[in-house]
Amino acid sequence: xxxxxxxxxxxxxxxxxxxxxxxxxxxxxxxxxxxxxxxxxxxxxxxxxxxxxxxxxxxxxxxxxxxxxxxxxxxxxxxxxxxxxxxxxxxxxxxxxxxxxxxxxxxxxxxxxxxxxxxxxxxxxxxxxxxxxxxxxxxxxxxxxxxxxxxxxxxxxxxxxxxxxxxxxxxxxxxxxxxxxxxxxxxxxxxxxxxxxxxxxxxxxxxxxxxxxxxxxxxxxxxxxxxxxxxxxxxxxxxxxxxxxxxxxxxxxxxxxxxxxxxxxxxxxxxxxxxxxxxxxxxxxxxxxxxxxxxxxxxxxxxxxxxxxxxx
Amino acid sequence: xxxxxxxxxxxxxxxxxxxxxxxxxxxxxxxxxxxxxxxxxxxxxxxxxxxxxxxxxxxxxxxxxxxxxxxxxxxxxxxxxxxxxxxxxxxxxxxxxxxxxxxxxxxxxxxxxxxxxxxxxxxxxxxxxxxxxxxxxxxxxxxxxxxxxxxxxxxxxxxxxxxxxxxxxxxxxxxxxxxxxxxxxxxxxxxxxxxxxxxxxxxxxxxxxxxxxxxxxxxxxxxxxxxxxxxxxxxxxxxxxxxxxxxxxxxxxxxxxxxxxxxxx
Ligand SMILES: Cc1cc2nc3c(=O)[nH]c(=O)nc-3n(C[C@H](O)[C@H](O)[C@H](O)COP(=O)(O)OP(=O)(O)OC[C@H]3O[C@@H](n4cnc5c(N)ncnc54)[C@H](O)[C@@H]3O)c2cc1C
Ligand SMILES: Cc1cc2nc3c(=O)[nH]c(=O)nc-3n(C[C@H](O)[C@H](O)[C@H](O)COP(=O)(O)O)c2cc1C
Ligand code: FES
Numbered sequence: 006x007x008x009x010x011x012x013x014x015x016x017x018x019x020x021x022x023x024x025x026x027x028x029x030x031x032x033x034x035x036x037x038x039x040x041x042x043x044x045x046x047x048x049x050x051x052x053x054x055x056x057x058x059x060x061x062x063x064x065x066x067x068x069x070x071x072x073x074x075x076x077x078x079x080x081x082x083x084x085x086x087x088x089x090x091x092x093x094x095x096x097x098x099x100x101x102x103x104x105x106x107x108x109x110x111x112x113x114x115x116x117x118x119x120x121x122x123x124x125x126x127x128x129x130x131x132x133x134x135x136x137x138x139x140x141x142x143x144x145x146x147x148x149x150x151x152x153x154x155x156x157x158x159x160x161x162x163x164x165x166x167x168x169x170x171x172x173x174x175x176x177x178x179x180x181x182x183x184x185x186x187x188x189x190x191x192x193x194x195x196x197x198x199x200x201x202x203x204x205x206x207x208x209x210x211x212x213x214x215x216x217x218x219x220x221x222x223x224x225x226x227x228x229x230x231x232x233x234x235x236x237x238x239x240x241x242x243x244x245x246x247x248x249x250x251x252x253x254x255x256x257x258x259x260x261x262x263x264x265x266x267x268x269x270x271x272x273x274x275x276x277x278x279x280x281x282x283x284x285x286x287x288x289x290x291x292x293x294x295x296x297x298x299x300x301x302x303x304x305x306x307x308x309x310x311x312x313x314x315x316x317x
Numbered sequence: 318x319x320x321x322x323x324x325x326x327x328x329x330x331x332x333x334x335x336x337x338x339x340x341x342x343x344x345x346x347x348x349x350x351x352x353x354x355x356x357x358x359x360x361x362x363x364x365x366x367x368x369x370x371x372x373x374x375x376x377x378x379x380x381x382x383x384x385x386x387x388x389x390x391x392x393x394x395x396x397x398x399x400x401x402x403x404x405x406x407x408x409x410x411x412x413x414x415x416x417x418x419x420x421x422x423x424x425x426x427x428x429x430x431x432x433x434x435x436x437x438x439x440x441x442x443x444x445x446x447x448x449x450x451x452x453x454x455x456x457x458x459x460x461x462x463x464x465x466x467x468x469x470x471x472x473x474x475x476x477x478x479x480x481x482x483x484x485x486x487x488x489x490x491x492x493x494x495x496x497x498x499x500x501x502x503x504x505x506x507x508x509x510x511x512x513x514x515x516x517x518x519x520x521x522x523x524x525x526x527x528x529x530x531x532x533x534x535x536x537x538x539x540x541x542x543x544x545x546x547x548x549x550x551x552x553x554x555x556x557x558x559x560x561x562x563x564x565x566x567x568x569x570x571x572x573x574x575x576x577x578x579x580x581x582x
Binding site (some may be wrong): 035036037038042043045046058066067069070071072073074075077078079080082084087230231232260280282283284285286287 | 318319320358363364365366367368409540541542543544545546547548549550551552553554555559560
């Protein structure tokens with residue numbers, strides 16, 4: 006690894022098939038809103054990408070509170086895809102992201118294949134959206150979503166429905182709540198996915214031992230944060246082996262640059278930060294700086310060289 | 318709103334398990350309004366993971382200082398309690414909405430336990446307005462706690478308000494009973510109520526307000542937070558207007574939209 010002369014800075018841009026990111030650090034769906042809330046901390050145009058909060062065909066009020074529980078080094082959430090629905094998304098949210106210069110991924114969720122197809126079609130004409138992130142992995146809604154992410158054939162069908170209805174590249178967000186993540190990756194690749202994002206939250210649960218009631222009103226929720234990172238790194242590594250050439254964005258518990266480098270070494274082309282934003286609002290900028298310094302120190306000229314560079 | 322490493326100027330015990338922390342940061346001190354909060358990263362480790370929110374208890378723009386009053390209830394507050402003067406604490410603020418008192422002529426501030434913090438700040442701000450001969454309401458401050466040990470800052474408040482009515486559940490100071498029992502003489506129809514405390518207490522205050530036909534009121538709510546800046550939708554509470562985020566639509570919400578029946582169920 007000697008692609009870098011001493012005075013050069015490493016190249017940070019990443020190509021994910023048709024989608025170009027200016028750097029490998031993105032922010033995860035549901036953990037960054039629509040791009041504006043962290044403006045007072047840094048310019049969101051410095052991000053490699055923003056995965057928008059999930060949008061569904063109709064407006065959804067979300068689950069009843071309590072929606073969050075902190076667990077050891079983790080966060081259990083059962084938000085229930087609260088969002089304004091596709092019509093208001095197009096009218097109100099799309100104009101609001103106009104001024105931010107980064108790659109936007111629209112995260113979409115639906116109860117059936119027609120819903121996914123409709124959302125993919127409606128988003129095709131939005132120039133500001135670089136790609137779709139197909140959410141077949143939300144554990145917090147009664148039907149749809151996770152059901153599509155639970156077996157390879159349903160995942161392939163959902164992917165195909167979106168791919169066939171949209172001009173945009175479709176990235177599929179995989180659920181970790183499966184026995185064989187490699188098989189899921191292959192299935193969505195067959196369905197025409199332009200890339201994969203992984204992982205979504207791990208299904209979890211917490212009980213208040215005094216009241217003997219579940220801590221979340223929804224009973225179960227999705228676990229995120231540092232607690233899930235080793236699982237996420239392992240899954241990214243398995244996905245990379247299963248689909249060696251498919252663009253892959255890794256996430257799950259990233260808080261620092263070291264965490265991010267692990268994902269890149271395991272085979273991710275870029276990474277996304279979710280819960281880490283809540284803990285440290287500057288996490289994406291700190292991680293980006295750390296990746297750049299690491300690459301310079303270890304002689305990596307590009308992020309592509311670093312992806313999958315785990316030894317052994 | 319900003320994130321910074323603010324030096325802890327002083328950590329002062331104010332009763333059993335109660336601490337007053339004073340921090341230095343000129344921007345936060347200059348922008349802080351009563352009702353707003355700071356979100357503190359209590360340790361550099363991954364557990365406890367999330368920041369802990371605390372209402373601002375006072376702010377002094379001239380000295381560049383602000384304070385929070387907190388009760389040690391678990392791991393996060395225990396970690397914060399171990400911090401000493403000179404330590405730099407990672408905090409974000411000021412966050413959330415503030416109490417609106419402009420145009421109010423009669424204010425009734427109702428505090429339960431450590432919920433006194435934002436109302437102490439409000440009483441201080443109104444008192445400073447009076448010192449500067451700006452229009453400001455007459456302030457009655459009703460303050461309830463379990464016992465006299467839980468009445469932090471009562472003497473300080475007494476100097477700044479027109480009337481302080483204290484209740485304790487064990488009768489160790491002031492009138493014995495709940496703070497709601499002390500409200501009736503002060504519920505003239507044009508009174509604006511400002512309230513913070515345990516949810517059942519706030520529910521009782523709102524009920525009494527509505528029974529007496531009072532319209533104007535502001536309540537500071539609590540909920541488990543994720544992000545603290547409005548993105549995660551984790552901190553919502555049900556209201557008459559649908560779900561509202563405590564971190565940025567609140568913590569201070571207008572009485573008119575509150576629905577504690579939905580909130581308590
Ligand atoms: C907007 C806002 C403003 C707040 N302002 C203040 C403030 O000014 N002063 C202050 O002391 N606290 C305040 N709180 C509450 C404070 O954030 C919590 O007490 C703190 O997060 C607890 O952290 P912990 O890790 O110590 O306890 P945890 O480990 O999170 O909880 C320990 C135990 O204490 C219980 N608990 C949690 N919060 C409270 C509480 N408020 N009262 C009683 N028991 C509780 C939990 O249910 C649990 O059983 C505020 C909360 C919000 C949302
Ligand atoms: C509060 C919250 C809301 C989320 N909402 C969504 C969502 O709408 N769509 C989605 O695909 N993933 C959602 N996620 C999952 C994250 O995008 C991410 O995949 C997961 O949290 C793991 O990353 P992290 O540990 O860095 O948070 C959400 C996560 C959290 C914590
Ligand atoms: S704490 Fe995230 S929206 Fe309020």
